[in-house]
Amino acid sequence: MNRTKGDEEEYWNSSKFKAFTFDDEDDELSQLKESKRAVNSLRDFVDDEDDDDLERVSWSGEPVGSISWSIKETAGNSGSSQEGREQLKSRNSFSTYTQLPKPTSTYSLSSFFRGRTRPGSFQSLSDALSDAPAKSYAPELGRPKGEYRDYSNDWSPSDTVRRLRKGKVCSLERFRSLQDKLQLLEEAVSMHDGNVITAVLIFLKRTLSKEILFRELEVRQVALRHLIHFLKEIGDQKLLLDLFRFLDRTEELALSHYREHLNIQDPEKRKEFLKTCVGLPFSAEDSAHIQDHYTLLERQIIIEANDRHLESAGQTEIFRKHPRKASILNMPLVTTLFYSCFYHYTEAEIPDKQYVLTALAARAKLRAWHDVDALFTTKNWLGYTKKRAPIGFHRVVEILHKNSAPVQILQEYVNLVEDVDTKLNLATKFKCHDVVIDTCRDLKDRQQLLAYRSKVDKGSAEEEKIDAILNSSVSSYSLLLQ
C-alpha cells in the first residue's frame, strides 16, 4: 500500500494485470483479460444503439429518477423547472419504476392496526397498540397552528404515558406530588420508549430540586442512564458533573470534565484547562497520561513560539531548507518527538524503542546517515564499538527503505540482520545484490545462487561475482549435491 501516485498510475494504465492473479490460475487470468477485451470490442457493434430497455443510471450511479438524483435535478433547475420537469417525465418513462406492476396490495401498515378506527387518518403503529383503540379523543394534534391543551384532566399516570407514546402532547403539570411524578416515571420506564422516558425526565428536571431528582434516580438505574444521555445530548455539562459527583462516579466525572478540553481552541487556555484535570480522580494509569498530556502541550507551546520566531527570521538553515508544514501544537507525542529529532536533534535522549524508531525516521528523511549510524553504535568499556538495535535491524532496514536510503546504506544494515532467512529475504526485496550473493555463498546454496543469477543485469559486476563463486567452488558444491 506504499505505492506512490506515479506507481499507481503506471499500474492502472498498463494493460498487464500482473498484480491481478487469481492465485495459481494464471491462464484463467489471461483469459479474463482477453474476454474483457472481447467484451469491450463489442461496443463497436452495439454501442450507438440506445439502451432503452435498460434501467437508466446516471454517471454517479443514481438510477435516474431516484430520490437523491432528483434532489440535484430539481434544485439545480430551479430557473427552468418546467423544462426540467418535462425532462424528468420523459426520463422517468424509462425508469424501472414505471415498469413495475401497479401496486395490487391493499396492505398498509396503519390500516392493519387501525382496526375499526377512521380510515384515511394517519396513525402510527403505536396508536393502534393502545388497549383502548376506540377511545375518542379530539384530534388536537395537527390543529392548524392551534394551541395544544388537554381535553381531560383525570388521566392516570399510565394513561398519560400511553398518550405520550402515541405522540400526543399532553400536560404533565398536574402531577404535583412526588409520588405521582415517580409513578409517571416508572410507567414510562416500563414502556422502554426512550422518547417518553426523556419527556418525563425533562418534566422532573424542571419541577424537582436537584437533590431529590438525583436521589430518586439513583435507585432507578434505567431512568438514570437516560438522564445522563440526555444531559450529554443537550450539553448541560454542569448538571452532569453534579450528578456524577452525587453518584460518586468519580472516573466518569473526571473523564467528562477532561472531554471538554476538545472544545477549547486557544492553546494557552487549553493548557490551563488541562492543568485543572491533572488532580482529578482518574484511574492510576490515566492519571499519568493526563499529566503527560499537560506537560506535552506546555512544551509544545514553548517550542512553537521559539520555532515560529526562528522560521520567520530566516536565519536558521534547517527551517529554510525544510519549512514547517504545520504547527506542532496539539500533535501527538510521537509526532512531537519526530519534529524535535528533525529540527532540534541532540543525542541526549534515552534510546527506548519508540524513540529509536522515531529518531531513525526523522534523521533518515534528512539523509543524516551519520546520525543514523550513531543511533545504533554502542561502545563497551574497552572502547570497542558494536552495533545494536533495540528494535531489530530488520525494522531499521524497512524504515530506511521507506525513506529511500541508497543501496550502500541499506546493505550495511541488511548485513546486521541476524536471522539468515530474514536477511536473505530483505536483501532480495531491496536488491542488495552483494548481501544476497555473499549469504548464498556462506550457505553454500548453489541452487539459489544460480536462480539469483537470472535476476542481476547481464554483464554486470554482480554476474561476474556469481560466476566466479560458482566456478571456483565446483568441487565443494558437487560434493554437496551428491
Next chain:
Amino acid sequence: MAAHLSYGRVNLNVLREAVRRELREFLDKCAGSKAIVWDEYLTGPFGLIAQYSLLKEHEVEKMFTLKGSRLPAADVKNIIFFVRPRLELMDIIAENVLSEDRRGPTRDFHILFVPRRSLLCEQRLKDLGVLGSFIHREEYSLDLIPFDGDLLSMESEGAFKECYLESDQTSLYHAAKGLMTLQALYGTIPQIFGKGECARQVANMMIRMKREFTGSQNSIFPVFDNLLLLDRNVDLLTPLATQLTYEGLIDEIYGIQNSYVKLPPEKFAPKKQGDGGKDLPTEAKKLQLNSAEELYAEIRDKNFNAVGSVLSKRAKVISAAFEERHNAKTVGEIKQFVSQLPHMQAARGSLANHTSIAELIKDVTTSEDFFDKLTVEQEFMSGVDTDKVNSYIEDCIAQKHPLIKVLRLVCLQSVCNSGLKQKVLDYYKREILQTYGYEHILTLYNLEKAGLLKPQTGGRNNYPTIRKTLRLWMDDVNEQNPTDISYVYSGYAPLSVRLAQLLSRPGWRSIEEVLRILPGPHFEERQPLPTGLQKKRQPGENRVTLIFFLGGVTFAEIAALRFLSQLEDGG
C-alpha cells in the same frame, strides 16, 4: 427495481408496498404543491422504497437538502421537512422557517420525523419559537427497510453505540415495533428464541405490545416459523475480523451505504474509440449492489478467492454468445440474435464492472500488509499468542497506520483472550496515546465500556472453550466449494451464525454450557396461534427462520446465513 424483493422465501414486496402506501397517505394530507426538504441521511433509506416519480405523483415539485440559512426559492404551497429526530437538525429547521417567514407569502410547514417523533426535538422547536408554525408534525416509522429478497435492515447505524455505550434502548423499541409491523403483514411468529440482554428486552416488549393490542386477532397465516433475536455483544469477535467474501471486501475497502458503493472512477472510464483516455471523470463511480443483478447475486457471497474463476467463466459464455452473430445467416436468426442483445449488453456491463471491482480489491488483498494483518487475525482467532504484546500491532502503531485498524486488532486480541492481561493492555494503551494523541483516552474508555477492550478478570480465558465447542476455527477450509460457513472468513466460522446453525440442528440444549459463558440470558418464547392458523408440517418441509441482529450484522455473516439456507434447501 423491486422485483428482486419477491424472489426470496418471503415476498418482501408486500412490506415495501405497505411502506410506500403510508408515505402516499402522508403526502396527500398536505394538499397542494409541495417541496420536500431532506435530511440528507434519509435519502439513502428512502431511495430503497420510493423514487421521485412516486413523490411527483403526489405533487412534490421541488426537493432540497436541509442546509442552514434560507431555503432556495420555491413556488409551492407546502414545505415539508423529512428529518431524523436530532437536536442539531431542529436548529437548522428553525433557521429555515424563520427566514422563510420574513420572505413574504406564508407557506404551510410540515415536519415528518423518521422513524419517530421526538418530544425532545419538539421541545427544542418550541424553545426556538417555531413549533407553532408546523401544521402537521408526524412520524413515519420506516423501521425495517427491505433490502433484498432475504434481507431487511433498520439502517440504524448508531444502534450498537446507543445500546451498549449510552444505555439508550430506544433502538430496541424501534426493533420491537418493526417486528410487530412484520407480524401484522406476515402473521404471528409462533416461536421466539433469543440470546443476550437486548434480545430479552425486545422479546419482552413484543409480548407486551401483543398483549396490549387486543383490537383484532391477527388472522394471517404465519409465514415465519421462528424468530431468532441475537445481541451483537454476544459475538463481538466477528465484526472485528476482516470479511473475506466478495461483498464483505467491497464493504471493508470502500464501504457499502444503503446498498450503494462509491468506487474510484479511473477504472470505470467509458472506453470509446478515439477518446484517448482524456477527460477522466473525477467524481466517484456509484453502483448499486443487490441480487437484482444476476452476476452479483452469484458472486457476492463467495470467498474472494473463488470470484476470479466465476468471472472468467462468465466472460467465456458472454464472448461465445456474441460470437453467435457470425453464425446468424438468415433474417430470422439475425432477428433472434438482435432480440437478445439488450440482455447480453447488460450482462457485459455487469461483467466489466465486477472485473474492475475485483481488480481493485485484488490490489489490496495481494499487498504484503494485508497478508500480514490477516495472518495476525487468524492467529488470534485460532488462539495463538493472544496473551502477549503482538509485534505486528506494535509495528502498525509505530508506522502510524490508521487508528481504526490498530483498534480493531487490539480489540480482536482482547476478545480472543477474554480480556488482555493488565500489563499488555497498559502497554497498548500507552503506545496508542503517545502516537495518536492523548485525547484518545476517551476513545479507549468507550471501547472498554462497550466491552470491546477489557482487562482479563479472574485470570481465565474462556475463548478456547467457546472456540472448541462451537467449532469456530476450521483448519481445512474450502474456499472454492465450501462445505462449512467458515469459508466466509477463510477459517473462522462466525459465532453468531454458528449459534443460529446449532439452534436449527440439533438445538441449543446441546451447547448449554457455552451459552452460559456468553453474555446475557438465552430463552425461548411461544406465541400461541389459533388452531386454524397452525401449520401442518409436510415431511421434509423447511422452516423459515427470521434472524434479527440487535446492533448490526456484517456482510460475511449474511453470506454465511445464505450458505446455510442453501444447504437446507439442497437437502
